Amino acid sequence: MATLNKEYIEFDKEIKLNENKKLDLKRSRKNIRKNIQKWFKDNKPNELQPKFHGQGSFEMNTGNNPIIEYDSDGNKIYKYDLDYGVYFIENEGEDNKRNIDTWHDWVYQSVENYTNQKPIRKNTCIRVVFSDGHHIDLPIYYKNGDVIEIAHRSKGWCLSDPKSFYEWFNEEKKNKNRLESIVRCLKAWKNFRELNNTNLKLPSGFELTILATNNYVDKDNLDDSFRETVRTVLSKLNEKFECLRPTTPVNENVFETYSETRKKDFLTTLESLLKDCDKAKEEKNYKKASERLRSYQFGDRFPLGADKDEENQSNKLHSALGSSLITPKPYGY
Template structure:
């Protein structure tokens, strides 16, 4: 396979992963929402949250750069179950808890008001991104062995046993157990970027979480970044050829996909096959750097790789001129030094 490892890594670092400035901005938005929610709950005389827990791709650090700022920041808000009671003392339903959070976080300054969704409260921002606030309650149960604690999500179906930390902990365990946890995360981002590289795919392809699960399952570490990405693509595609079902990693019995012929998993499999086919020329004995980089451009629907080649070509043309100028300056300086040493200057 023609070696484009440096180029694939450069693409990840420059066009896939979020720059620090964007990460800082997301953290600021998260923190401002937390302050807004605390203030709103306090003003309304509602229960105070006991903690906030970041979750999803934001917590796993697998978010990808998006030209339309279509970012989903998940920040779970937790309450004590005993505090979540209505005006008449009855236990709050999951819907009531979500509405409580929605009303508290809405300070009237949003262009689009926050909305209650099936499993969270969504806060919208003008630039296109949004913050999701899943609502949890902490349940303490007395047993013969002492207190047992678990958490429940305010879901559309009612209070559902779940904890935002479970998925993040699972992902970190998978990275720690892999041959290269840092590279695994990069390949994970690359695959999510590929799945969102065409707007027409976005509603029909496997979710980012599903891609993360498959990446941890079939990751193929390699000293060459391009081989690691390619080999992982092939391994996932082959796995989906065998079975389209993707199990939820922390909820026994649950699946991320729907049924044995899930359309979104099938779509991801088809797109991986397209990418693998597009990269076939890289295995030809006469493959050139130009051909190889053109293939990677086609895979990610970008011009990044071709532009790198153009920059290299411009630099190679400019280099002889720069070297020549440097040599001329050096020769001139040497001649001037020789004249000065011989006492042949104008003021000798």
Template structure:
């Protein structure tokens, strides 16, 4: 396959993953609403919540920017609000406490907060969306047990365990042993891909945990080659049945409404794999590769041929981990090639490395804030 890994990496860093500023802005909005809930409950003379649980793409660092064709699509922040069981009322009533608390203290919102089946939702005018699932907890011999307010029922749920499962999958399945993990990048690419074609076709595609679990299930690792890894992940996805349930941490996370959504994603994966397989030809050029990748991600990034100068069909800096069996020659070749880089290229690669470390957290802990 024509090596477009550097170009795909640039696309990921610039247009797929959230920037540090975007994450900071989302964190600020989350904390603002949390303060509203705390003070609003107090003014309403309702019981105070006892803890919060980060969940969803924000907690898992798999959130993406909106597709180019749908800049109004929302950034979702999920933060669980947990009451002690003795303090909570019925599921619907307890959710409404949270809604009332936010409404009492909030200003400058696109709409009033609304109570949904499983959460309280706050939507901002600029596309941000905060969801606050409501839980109750009780102490047992094996620790706290949590139940989610879902409709008129309390349903057993453990979002922290789901976060931990995704953390394990990312670190275990990725070829890297520390730093920025490939599986997380592939999940982001997959969610961006799903959003892009959902906006293009104006049809619903899998999102959230269902999309994340699908790309974990279908992930194909390829050390140093995110472009090839994503193509083979799409190939695996294209070969599954839309009727096969999607599981995450042993729990089925898809239901009947997801069947057609998954089917659309599978169909789009098939079409994209057909296009990407053209990159196996011997006479592919950068221009050809840009056109092919544009059919996949539908982004004007792939129109700018001037950015391709640093990319070539060979990959002199590509190395394999010890698990990949590259032997002792790879570090030597990488060092030799690095020495030939211009100062600007060295600076660019250094900045990319710093960004990767910031993204994954210090000390090789991908979930550190």
């Protein structure tokens, strides 16, 4: 029974966004903000001016280093993913709301030539992609008093509150010791599995965060806690395939739009994760146990365990006694 706690902790350290990279990405965010603000000042001086607010994994400390990929010229790219909310805040007593498409267009225009790639128009945001691979998603919000709505290009205005989501998570993790690490491990698993199978579309980091939080199992080491959390997630989803948003719009089932194929693929991939976690646990040899997780679930960012067997308590005692009895005496003793 190999417990790979040391290896999981090392893995978590490897995948976790470090402070220097964080500062780097914050700088990138700040620069794009300045650019957008300048564009609005110059081009739309009589309109509401945008304000900005961070959101997503960055605010929850669950950001990961992505697995390195290569562009067509063989250059390394790092697909860091940042979300930066663009807010238009209503002046009291005025109706400053513009069309969803108008605001999407303006934000698009403000960043159109910001990098050497054209931004991507998504339903919920404008995505700006940089040459090193990182991207910044710019969702657009309208705030009127306490009511915040996101400009969704296909669904229209939808109630939303990204700040309350990360506040919810940051509160939840206070008494769930290993939750942050588990979320990072799940996101690293998603990264590896999707890279190996480009047809696979696992749940978003946001959705994995909800599942891990609601099904968290506390154990005294990260290996056991991760595996048992995965087991609970899977059994809950098999009972009922849903993932309820904990904050505005509360109880919205974010899995509702999943196709049957996507649902089946997720359950099958999650089952395979659990099976390998169980096999790794049953394995005596640390190296073999870690190889199983490296090959099929996490890739080689997961460290290789030592090539030795886990000793059970009686073995430990035995070898301790044995070694004192049979240690060869120095020659001539």
